[in-house]
Each structure stands twice: as C-alpha cells, then as structure tokens.
Amino acid sequence: MGSVRAMGTGHGHGHGHGAGSDRRRLVAALLVTLACAVLGGVGALLTGSLALLADLGHLLTDAGALAAAVVASVLAARPACHHRTFGLGRVEVLVAGLNAVALVAVVVWVAVEGVARLFEPAEIPGLPLLVIGAAGLAGNLVSLAILAGGDRGNMNLRGAMLHVLGDALGSVGVMVAAIVLVTTGWPYADTLASLLIAALILPRAIGLLREVWHVLLEGAPAGIDVAEVRSSLLAVPGVADVHDLHVWAINDRTPSMSAHLVVTEEAEDATGCGATVLDRAGAALRERFGLSHSTLQLEQHAHVGHEHTCH
Known part of the structure; x- marks a missing residue:
C-alpha cells in the first residue's frame, strides 16, 4: 500500500478577525499607557517617590511591551512562505517571552533600590503621591477594560494584560503608601509599597516565562x-x-x-x-x-x- 500523507483542514478557526480586534485593543492600551507614563514621570520628578519610580519603570516597560505586541500581532498574521512554512506565528511567543524577561528585570531593580532605601529613607510628600497614584490607577483600569475583551487564548495579549495588571497593582501600592504618609508620616511606607509591588509581579512574570519556554521547546x-x-x-x-x-x-x-x-x-x-x-x-x-x-x-x-x- 505504501505511504500516504494527509494534511488536516488547517487552522480554520477564524483568527483573522480576532487578531485585528486584538491589535486595535493593544494600540488603544498603548496610548493610555503612554499617557500614564508621562504623568508618572512628572510625579516621580516632583516627589522623589521610589514607588512612583518603580511604577514608571514598569509603565515604560509596558509601553515597550505593548508596542512589541502590536508589531508581533501584525507579523503573526502574515501568510506562510516557502522558507517559513509555519509563517511568523511564533513571533507572538517570542515577544511574550521578552515581556516576561523585562518584567523580571524591573522587579530586580525595584527590589535592590527598595532595600537600599530601607537604610536611608527619603522624605516623600503624601498628597501629590495620592493624586498621581489615583490617576495612574484610573488609566490602568481603562487599559485592562480594553484588553479584557480580547482573545484570552492569545499569549501575546495575556502578556500585555499581565503588564497592565502589574501597573494597576503598582498604582494601588502607591496610593496606600500615600495614605500612610499623609496620616502618619511613616518614612518607610513608600519603600515597602515598592517592594510589595515587586513581590506581586514576580510570580506572574515567571509563570508567563515558563509557558513561553514550554511552547518554544515544542511541549504538548x-x-x-x-x-x-x-x-x-x-x-x-x-x-x-x-x-x-x-x-x-x-x-x-x-x-x-x-x-x-x-x-x-x-x-x-x-x-x-x-x-x-x-x-x-x-x-x-x-x-x-x-x-x-x-x-x-x-x-x-x-x-x-x-x-x-x-x-
């Protein structure tokens, strides 16, 4: 009888329409994130807050991650060719991995700086910190609402959502630190908030990195x-x-x-x-x-x- 090869019906899941919708969501979230980064940068310069600096670093990382996610979604939609027979679908996985690595780097930087400030606490004005933190949280929630309506099975989109979720947690931490500073004047509130933000982000970043590693190693x-x-x-x-x-x-x-x-x-x-x-x-x-x-x-x-x- 010999050998017979049969190829299945292909992908056929209608990802084209969903990919375009996800791309628009990523672009909208990128614009909101850039606005929040500008606000956070001004706030960090005015207050000297480590929590705001940590959040700014995270926001800038997010802006890069969202921009890369947009590019990846465009490349992934390109058709296969004779020298890339599976197309560029893996680009989304690679970008998700880079996002996770960037998150881990931000967490390490915040942790090192936070430990240093435990020994030399800085005076941080509480009220401006509270206002900026609240504005940042509002922006993060808008971005999350935009991204939440996308394809939950898209690793690239989930990676972007993880970044924005980390930002939202960071904004909450900034607000909590600001409230403590306003009500008690305790100088370590800002530093502890930044360390808490780092501790919340790290497990999620590692989880995404493990998922990317599994796909790149051809895991089931x-x-x-x-x-x-x-x-x-x-x-x-x-x-x-x-x-x-x-x-x-x-x-x-x-x-x-x-x-x-x-x-x-x-x-x-x-x-x-x-x-x-x-x-x-x-x-x-x-x-x-x-x-x-x-x-x-x-x-x-x-x-x-x-x-x-x-x-």
Missing part, C-alpha cells in the same frame, strides 16, 4: 494529553499501531500533531480503506482534541521494519 499544548491522543488513534478501525507521535504548538492558539499509523492486515487488503482510516483518524483528532492541523502517515506492517523511527 495545555489541555491535550498525548497518551489520550494515542489511545484515540488506536481506537480508529483499521489502525494496528501508532508511532512517531508528536504534539506541539506553533503558538498558544495553533496546536499541531503528526504520527505514523500502522494499518491492520484487513485494512491493507481493503480497497480504498486508506482514505477511510485517514478520514476517521482526522475526525477523531479534530472533534476530541481540536487538532485540525495534523499530518498522518499510513504504513503497512512490512514497512515499519525498514523505517528509521524516532522513539
């Missing part, structure tokens, strides 16, 4: 059990064995798989059964696991002994 997508995929293929009538099974993701919205299916002797003798096996296997993968992009190779028992397989 979340929610898809490779053992269950194998079992489903073995349950297809006409399939005797499965080997060289691989499940990975181009980005967090595009799972793919490939496998070699050894057909039964009955299937080898049945006219046209190869197409039937492919149809049934492809249907099982699409319906149970959402794997519409699949490559399946059918093999006879005799062919397996002459093939160099990857275990």
Whole structure:
C-alpha cells in the first residue's frame, strides 16, 4: 500500500478577525499607557517617590511591551512562505517571552533600590503621591477594560494584560503608601509599597516565562494529553499501531500533531480503506482534541521494519 500523507483542514478557526480586534485593543492600551507614563514621570520628578519610580519603570516597560505586541500581532498574521512554512506565528511567543524577561528585570531593580532605601529613607510628600497614584490607577483600569475583551487564548495579549495588571497593582501600592504618609508620616511606607509591588509581579512574570519556554521547546499544548491522543488513534478501525507521535504548538492558539499509523492486515487488503482510516483518524483528532492541523502517515506492517523511527 505504501505511504500516504494527509494534511488536516488547517487552522480554520477564524483568527483573522480576532487578531485585528486584538491589535486595535493593544494600540488603544498603548496610548493610555503612554499617557500614564508621562504623568508618572512628572510625579516621580516632583516627589522623589521610589514607588512612583518603580511604577514608571514598569509603565515604560509596558509601553515597550505593548508596542512589541502590536508589531508581533501584525507579523503573526502574515501568510506562510516557502522558507517559513509555519509563517511568523511564533513571533507572538517570542515577544511574550521578552515581556516576561523585562518584567523580571524591573522587579530586580525595584527590589535592590527598595532595600537600599530601607537604610536611608527619603522624605516623600503624601498628597501629590495620592493624586498621581489615583490617576495612574484610573488609566490602568481603562487599559485592562480594553484588553479584557480580547482573545484570552492569545499569549501575546495575556502578556500585555499581565503588564497592565502589574501597573494597576503598582498604582494601588502607591496610593496606600500615600495614605500612610499623609496620616502618619511613616518614612518607610513608600519603600515597602515598592517592594510589595515587586513581590506581586514576580510570580506572574515567571509563570508567563515558563509557558513561553514550554511552547518554544515544542511541549504538548495545555489541555491535550498525548497518551489520550494515542489511545484515540488506536481506537480508529483499521489502525494496528501508532508511532512517531508528536504534539506541539506553533503558538498558544495553533496546536499541531503528526504520527505514523500502522494499518491492520484487513485494512491493507481493503480497497480504498486508506482514505477511510485517514478520514476517521482526522475526525477523531479534530472533534476530541481540536487538532485540525495534523499530518498522518499510513504504513503497512512490512514497512515499519525498514523505517528509521524516532522513539
């Protein structure tokens, strides 16, 4: 019977419209973030607040992250070509990883500066800090509302939302520190608020970095059990064995798989059964696991002994 390759129906999930909507959301959030950064920069210069400086650093990082996310969304929408057969879908994953690394760098800087200020507290005016923190929080909430309506399955968009959420937490910390300064005059309030902001951001940044690492290492997508995929293929009538099974993701919205299916002797003798096996296997993968992009190779028992397989 020889080998037969069958490609699934492709992506076909209508990401084009969603990608355009997500891009517009990212641009709107970028403009709001830049406005907040200008406000925070003026406030940091006027008050000397470390919490505002930490928030400003985070805002500038966010502005860069959002700008990169916009560029990534444009590149990811470009069609595949002969030398990039999967297109540029991975750009979104790479940008999400860079965003996470930038967040970790900001957290480290804030932590180092905060510890230094514990030994030399600075005098920070509370009332201007409170006003600027409240304005920054309002801007962060607007950005979150804009981004929240997008595709929650888009890693690039989630990375941008994580940055903005960190900013919102930072603004809350600034406001709390300002209230403490106004009511008690305690000089360590601003420094402790900045350290708390860093502690809240770090786990989320590391979580995003781990997710990016998993995708880049061709790990199986979340929610898809490779053992269950194998079992489903073995349950297809006409399939005797499965080997060289691989499940990975181009980005967090595009799972793919490939496998070699050894057909039964009955299937080898049945006219046209190869197409039937492919149809049934492809249907099982699409319906149970959402794997519409699949490559399946059918093999006879005799062919397996002459093939160099990857275990």
